[in-house]
Amino acid sequence: MSTHYKKIALELNIAEKQVSTTAGLLDEGATVPFISRYRKEMTGSLDEVQVAAIRDRIQQLRELDKRREAILKSLAEMGKLTPELEKQVNEAETMVALEDIYLPYRPKRKTRATAAREKGLQPLADLILAQNRIDLELEAAKYIDEEKGVNSTEEALAGARDIIAEHISENAEVRTKIRSLFLEKGTFQSKVITGKEDAGIKYKDYFDWTEPVKSAPSHRILAMRRGEKEEMLWLDIQPPEDMAIDALEQLLVKANNESSQQVKLAIADGYKRLLKPSMETEIRLFTKKKADEEAIGVFAENARQLLLAAPLGQKRTMAIDPGFRTGCKVVCLDEQGKLLEYTAIFPHTGAGGVKEAEKTTKHLFEKYNIEAIAIGNGTAGRETELFVRGLNLPGVNIVMVNESGASIYSASDAAREEFPDKDVTVRGAVSIGRRLMDPLAELVKIDPKSIGVGQYQHDVDQNKLQTSLDDTVISCVNAVGVELNTASKQILAYVSGLGPQLAQNIVDHRNEHGAFKRRDQLKKVARLGDKAFEQAAGFLRIHDAANPLDTSAVHPERYSLVEQMAKDLKCSVKELMGDTQLRKSIPLQKYVSETVGLPTLNDIMAELAKPGRDPREQFEAFSFTDGVNAIGDLKIGMKLPGIVTNITNFGAFVDIGVHQDGLVHLSQITNRFIKDPNEVLKVHQKVEVTVTEVDANRKRISLSMKVNEAREQPKPREQPKYQPKPVMVKKVQEQPETDMAIKLAALRGKFK
Numbered sequence: 001m002s003t004h005y006k007k008i009a010l011e012l013n014i015a016e017k018q019v020s021t022t023a024g025l026l027d028e029g030a031t032v033p034f035i036s037r038y039r040k041e042m043t044g045s046l047d048e049v050q051v052a053a054i055r056d057r058i059q060q061l062r063e064l065d066k067r068r069e070a071i072l073k074s075l076a077e078m079g080k081l082t083p084e085l086e087k088q089v090n091e092a093e094t095m096v097a098l099e100d101i102y103l104p105y106r107p108k109r110k111t112r113a114t115a116a117r118e119k120g121l122q123p124l125a126d127l128i129l130a131q132n133r134i135d136l137e138l139e140a141a142k143y144i145d146e147e148k149g150v151n152s153t154e155e156a157l158a159g160a161r162d163i164i165a166e167h168i169s170e171n172a173e174v175r176t177k178i179r180s181l182f183l184e185k186g187t188f189q190s191k192v193i194t195g196k197e198d199a200g201i202k203y204k205d206y207f208d209w210t211e212p213v214k215s216a217p218s219h220r221i222l223a224m225r226r227g228e229k230e231e232m233l234w235l236d237i238q239p240p241e242d243m244a245i246d247a248l249e250q251l252l253v254k255a256n257n258e259s260s261q262q263v264k265l266a267i268a269d270g271y272k273r274l275l276k277p278s279m280e281t282e283i284r285l286f287t288k289k290k291a292d293e294e295a296i297g298v299f300a301e302n303a304r305q306l307l308l309a310a311p312l313g314q315k316r317t318m319a320i321d322p323g324f325r326t327g328c329k330v331v332c333l334d335e336q337g338k339l340l341e342y343t344a345i346f347p348h349t350g351a352g353g354v355k356e357a358e359k360t361t362k363h364l365f366e367k368y369n370i371e372a373i374a375i376g377n378g379t380a381g382r383e384t385e386l387f388v389r390g391l392n393l394p395g396v397n398i399v400m401v402n403e404s405g406a407s408i409y410s411a412s413d414a415a416r417e418e419f420p421d422k423d424v425t426v427r428g429a430v431s432i433g434r435r436l437m438d439p440l441a442e443l444v445k446i447d448p449k450s451i452g453v454g455q456y457q458h459d460v461d462q463n464k465l466q467t468s469l470d471d472t473v474i475s476c477v478n479a480v481g482v483e484l485n486t487a488s489k490q491i492l493a494y495v496s497g498l499g500p501q502l503a504q505n506i507v508d509h510r511n512e513h514g515a516f517k518r519r520d521q522l523k524k525v526a527r528l529g530d531k532a533f534e535q536a537a538g539f540l541r542i543h544d545a546a547n548p549l550d551t552s553a554v555h556p557e558r559y560s561l562v563e564q565m566a567k568d569l570k571c572s573v574k575e576l577m578g579d580t581q582l583r584k585s586i587p588l589q590k591y592v593s594e595t596v597g598l599p600t601l602n603d604i605m606a607e608l609a610k611p612g613r614d615p616r617e618q619f620e621a622f623s624f625t626d627g628v629n630a631i632g633d634l635k636i637g638m639k640l641p642g643i644v645t646n647i648t649n650f651g652a653f654v655d656i657g658v659h660q661d662g663l664v665h666l667s668q669i670t671n672r673f674i675k676d677p678n679e680v681l682k683v684h685q686k687v688e689v690t691v692t693e694v695d696a697n698r699k700r701i702s703l704s705m706k707v708n709e710a711r712e713q714p715k716p717r718e719q720p721k722y723q724p725k726p727v728m729v730k731k732v733q734e735q736p737e738t739d740m741a742i743k744l745a746a747l748r749g750k751f752k
Contacts, residue, residue, distance in 0.1 A: 002016075002020070004058060004061045004062075005019040005020045005023065007061070008054060008057050008058065008061075011057070012050060012053060012054070012057075014044070014046070014050065015044060017044075018043055018044045018046055019054055021042050021043055022035060022043050022046060022050075022051055022054045022055075023054060023058055025039060025042065025043070026051075026054070026055050026058070029531060029535075030535065031474075031496040031497055031535055032048055032051045032052050032055065032471070032474070032475075033048065033474060033475065033478035033479075033496045033539065034496045034497065034534075034535045034538070035051050036048045036050075036051050037478070037538065037553075037603075038538055038555050038557075038600075040597070040599040040600055040603075041595065041596065041597040041599065041600060045599050048475055052471060063095075064094075064095055064098065067095065067098060068089060068090070068092070068098060071089055071098065071101075071102045072086065072089055074102075074105070075089070075102075075105060078105060080105050085101075088101050089101055089102075096179075097172070097176075100172040100175050100176065101172055103170045103172075103175075104167070104170040104171075111162075111166060112159075112162040112165075112166075113162045113163045113165070113166035113167075115159075115162075116159030116160065116162045116163050117163060118148075119143075119145070119148045119149055119150050119159055120143060120145070120148060120150075121143055121150070121156060121159040121160050121163060122163060124139065124140060124142075124143050124156060124157075124159075124160040125159075125160040125161075125163035125164050125167070127139060127259070128157075128160055128161075128164065128259045128262045128263065129164055129167070129259075129263065130259070131253070131254045131255040131257065131259045131260050131263060132255075132257075132259065133255075133257050133258075133259075134258070134259060136157070136258040136259060136262070137153055140153040140154075140156040140157050140160075141153050141156075143156040144156060157262060160262070161262060161265055161266040161269060162266075162269075164262075164263060164266035164270070165266045165267075165269045165270030165273065165274060166270065166274060168248070168252065168266065168267060168270045168271075168275070169270045169271075169274035169275040169278065173251070174248065174251065174252070174275070175275075175278075175279075177247055177248075177251060178239075178244055178247070178248070178271075178275060178279055179279060179282060179283075181239065181240065181243060181244055181247060182213065182237070182239050182279050182280075182282075182283045183213060183214055183283065183286070184214055185212075185239070185240040185243060186212070186213040186214075186237050186238065186239045186240065186283060187210050187211060187212055187213060187237070187238050188209070188210065188211045188212075188213060188216055188221070188224060188235065188236075188237060188238075189209070189210050189235070189236050189237075189238050190206040190207075190208075190209045190224045190227065190228075190233045190234065190235045190236075191207065191208055191209075191233065191234045192206075192207040192208070192232065192233060192234075193231060193232060193233065193234055196231070196232045199232065200227065200230070200232030200233065203223070203227040203232050203233055206220075206223065206224050206227055206233055207233075209224070213237065213283060213287060216287070217294075217649055217650070218290070218291035218292075218293075218294035218295050218298075218456075218649060219291075219295070219456065219648060219649050219650055221287055221288070221290075221291040222291050222295060222456040222459050222460070223456070225288065225459065226456070226459055236280075237280045237283050237284060239276065239279065239280075241271075241276075244271060244276070245267065245268060245271060248267045248271060249264060249267060252267060253267075289461070291460075292460040292461045292464060292465075293464075294649065295456050295457065295459075295460050296457075296460055296461075296464060296465050296468045297468075298647065298648060298649060299448075299453065299457050299460075299465065299468075299469070300468045300469060300471070300472045301647070301678060302453035302646060302647055302683050303448050303451065303453055303469060303472050303473070304472050304475070304476060305647075305682045305683035305684060306439065306443065306451060306452075306453055306683045306684060307439065307440050307443055307444075307472070307473065307476040308439075308440065308476055308479075308480070308615070308616050309439040309440075309616070309683070309684040310616055310617040310618055310619040310620065310684075311437060311438045311439060311440070311614075311616060311619060312372055312397070312399070312436050312437050312438075312619045313437065313438075313619065314335035314336065314437065315335060315371040315372045315397075315437060316332075316333070316334060316335060316368055316369055316370050316371045316372070317332075317333045317337075317370065317371065317372045317373070317374060317433045317436060317437055318330060318331070318332050318333075318361075318364060318365065318368070318370045318372070318373045318374070318433070319331050319332075319333065319373075319374040319375075319376075319401075319429045319430065319432045319433025319434075319436070320373065320374070320375045320376065320384055320388070320429065320432070321376050321378075321403070321406070321425055321428045321429035321432055322375060322376055322378065322379065322380040322381045322383070322384035323379060323380050324348050324349070324379065324380045324383075325349070326425075327344045327345060327346040327348075327349070327353075328344065328345050328346070328347065328348075328357075328380070328384055329342065329343075329344055329425040329426055329428070329429045330342065330343050330344065330345055330360070330361070330364065330429065331426060331429040331430050331433060332364055332367075332368045332370065333430065333433045333434065333437070334368075336486055337430075337433070337434045337437055337438075337441075339419070339422075339426075339430055340368060341364065341367075341368070342422070342426050342429070343360060343364070345357035345360050345361060347383075347384065347387040348380060348383055348384075348387075354387075357387070358391060361388065361391060361393075362391060362393070365391075365393050365396070370393075370396060371395070371396060371397070372396060372397040372398075372399065372436065372437075373388055373393075373396055373397070373398045373399070374399055374401045374432050374433045374435070374436040375388065375398065375399070375400055375401065375432075376400075376401060376403035376406065376428075376429075376432045377400045377401060377402055377403055377655065377657075377659075378403050378659075379659070381400060381403075381659070382400075382624065382629040382630075382657050382658070382659070383629060385398065385400060385623075385624075386626070386629070397621050398623070399436055399621065399622070400622075400623075400624065400657070401432050401435055401436050402435075402452060402643075402645060402655070403428070403431075403432050403435075404450070404451055404452025404453075405443070405446040405447075405450040405451045405452060406428045406431045406432055406435070407424070407428055408446055408447065408450040409427065409428070409431045409442075409445055409446045410424040410425070410427035410428040410431060411424055411427075412445070412446075414445050414488075414490055415427040415431075415445075431445075440476060440477065440480055440491070440616075441487070441488065441491050444473060444477065444488075444490050444491045444494060445488065445490045445491075448469040448472075448473065449465070449469075452645065452646065453645070453646045453647075453683060473494050474494050474496070477491060477494040477495060477539075478494075478495065478496050478539045479615055480614060480615060480616065481539055481540070481541050481553060481612055481614075482495055482539060482540055482541065483540075483541050483542075483543060484506075484516050484519075484522075484540045484541060484542050485510065485515040485516055485542060485543065488507075489503040489504050489506070489507045490503075492506055492507070495536050495539050495540060496535045496536055496538075496539050497531070497532045497533075497534070497535025497536040498532065498535075498536050501527070502525070502527065502528055502532060505525050505526045505527060505528065506522070506525050506528070508526075509524065509525045509526070516542055517542070517545065517546060518542070518545065518546065518547060518550060519537050519540065519542060519545075519547075519550045519556055520533075520556065522536070522537065522540070534557070537555060537556050538553055538554070538555035538556070539553070541553075541612045547559075547573075548573055548574045548577055548611065549562060549573060549611075551611045551612045552577075552607040552608070552611035552612050553603075553607050553611075553612065554604055554607050554608070554611075558596070558600070558604060561591060561596065561604070562576070562604060562608070564591070565586055565591065569582055569585065569586070576608060577608045577609075577611060580609070583605060583608055583609065586605070588601045588602070588605070620686070622641070622643060622686055623641075624640070624641060624642075624656065624657030625640050625641060625656075625657065628640060628656070628657060628658060629657065629658060630658050630659065631658050631659070631660050631694065631696050631699065631701065632696065633658065634656075634658065634691050634694050634701065635691065636691055636692065636693070636694065637690065637691065638690065638691040639688060639689070639690050640656045640657075640688070640689055640690075640691065641656075641686065641687070641688055642654040642655055642656040642657075642662070642686075642687055642688070642689050642703075643655045643684060643685070643686055643687070644681050644682065644683055644684060644685045644687060645661050645683065645684075646661070646683065647677045647678060647681060647682070647683060648677070649666075649676070649677075650665065650666055651663050651664050651665040651666045651668070651669065651677060652664045652669065652677045652681050654687060654689055654703055656689065656701070656703070658701075660699050660701060661701070662689065662691070662701030662702065662703040663700070663701065663702060663703065664689060664703045664704065664705050665702070668692070668702075668703070668704040668705060668706055669681065669705050669706075670705065670706065670707075671706050671707055687705060688705070689703040689704065689705055690703065690704045690705075690706075691703060692704050
């Protein structure tokens with residue numbers, strides 16, 4: 001195990017002690033947020049990304065060890081385990097290298113080579129492979145045996161070549177060489193399947209497409225694979241065949257005689273029949289894995305940004321799920337998101353419906369003293385927004401809310417449990433309103449794959465996607481903190497150390513015994529022991545608690561330390577938290593001990609200054625351009641406000657209020673060259689775009705965010721001309737290390 005720690009330390013450029021300590025904490029059941037927040041002295045202040053990278057790498061190395069043990073056991077049982085082979089197995093550093101070593105010994109179905117061995121042709125194959133000068137015809141004649149099915153010298157030589165071909169295809173050095181050649185020089189080729197031109201029009205760009213394997217971006221790999229899966233495209237990986245044969249001959253042909261000619265024939269056959277198909281399968285899997293990792297990184301980062309979108313806060317809110325024929329479902333919520341009343345209005349079905357809708361909306365607005373109105377951005381969203389704005393309701397924020405996933409939530413077990421007697425439209429409207437008040441608290445109730453961000457998220461490895469999303473949601477929830485007395489069981493489940501069952505137990509205890517008044521009352525919750533309390537307590541807040549530290553991220557294990565500080569200053573903890581000068585007068589070095597260092601003390605001081613501070617940005621109101629409600633209203637050259645809804649490797653999608661997001665291609669995001677949209681944009685960012693192209697039939701809108709060159713560059717001749725190039729995938733390692741998902745993907749990329 002210490003070897004693993006040393007290896008990880010070198011890979012992550014940290015001390016071996018940091019790795020071993022972190023691994024110990026993880027093995028004891030500590031979570032990533034807890035370790036990075038409350039065990040800084042033990043880990044040397046490793047952040048979430050580094051802790052998670054250690055966790056993932058240790059798991060990967062342990063799986064490698066497990067497979068290594070299984071292979072050694074299998075080889076021993078077969079009687080094939082020599083000291084040299086055992087050394088090779090023990091020194092293999094990757095799963096690919098390990099499997100290459102084991103491949104010749106792996107039990108397999110009957111092959112042409114095994115049939116040739118059964119005919120006794122292995123010695124002839126060994127003789128040919130030695131490539132000495134011999135009378136090949138004479139030697140082959142010795143193996144003619146009609147009872148064994150060898151009727152001629154040519155049949156003997158053919159069988160020997162089959163053995164050599166299989167030997168070559170299973171040779172670890174050969175496979176490494178050809179694998180590298182496929183990755184460096186291979187090409188993806190996709191073509192439309194004859195007769196599918198019309199049905200597969202969305203894959204038109206790939207009807208006749210060729211691209212190098214090593215530079216193909218993840219979104220194009222996943223798009224081609226989806227087209228192949230839907231039987232619209234034919235997809236193949238074409239290797240540089242001549243180069244492959246030449247490389248094999250240089251590696252394996254040692255002479256120029258009859259035996260060498262037989263080896264060349266075996267190379268050509270083995271490559272075409274065995275090695276090439278095997279490598280194509282491997283490269284498909286490898287490029288899929290790489291594309292998955294990049295797509296998952298994009299998705300996780302988008303999800304993170306959406307989860308951490310600015311909350312409106314606790315405001316009395318009216319939420320409207322818009323519709324034309326079926327009307328608009330209206331709900332009124334109190335400051336905590338509790339449903340007060342619901343009804344339906346029909347502002348789009350004629351004069352009578354409009355008048356009644358106006359009357360009902362104004363009545364509810366006044367009855368509940370509404371402070372904000374949330375309107376879903378789906379069908380009839382813009383029309384409903386215009387209707388509400390036309391009412392001129394005083395002092396109210398009217399906000400269009402992305403309703404992606406609201407319908408998924410409304411039909412979920414969580415929604416049915418909370419509103420068993422309400423239909424899905426009421427539940428959906430409630431979700432829209434709560435999403436405005438606190439996006440994080442509401443979106444955790446929805447499968448992250450359904451919240452409207454990402455890139456081919458349904459095509460990637462679902463287990464890896466779920467792991468990444470769990471990491472992202474856990475990171476967000478614990479970074480913001482959770483109000484213990486109002487949190488749903490869904491968000492409580494993501495708190496460090498809890499999980500679904502303990503979250504349910506907390507809610508049950510709260511319902512039975514009333515609100516928690518102190519953090520230590522958590523220990524009275526069924527099955528919530530000391531370990532879970534240690535992991536969770538610092539991330540749970542109690543508003544207006546008797547102990548002011550219960551409202552902060554100061555961990556209960558450090559309460560006595562803060563109380564000692566207050567005692568030394570002859571003041572109360574509450575006074576200490578409210579007085580900047582008192583806090584500045586604290587000599588932090590005085591409180592350093594074996595278990596508490598300056599990192600923790602600085603965190604404590606930050607919390608005392610702003611207890612329970614929300615790291616999310618302040619909410620800002622936004623509105624779309626009046627009169628631009630549908631794709632038909634767009635004109636080339638229009639400048640419009642918009643909101644970034646999704647970021648991919650090739651650009652960003654922006655909602656401009658016409659029920660169809662437009663694409664700002666990577667080359668149109670800014671005047672300077674960028675490799676990654678995340679360098680400039682984030683989900684939910686407010687931007688100004690220019691309409692550059694509209695294809696109403698295909699529902700495609702092209703947008704640009706480029707600033708006018710003449711205004712931005714007074715001397716354009718001094719500005720080098722930039723010719724847009726094909727979009728190249730940015731290696732994850734090069735992306736800005738500003739978030740957990742991207743940095744994790746980068747670190748994982750080093751371990752392949």
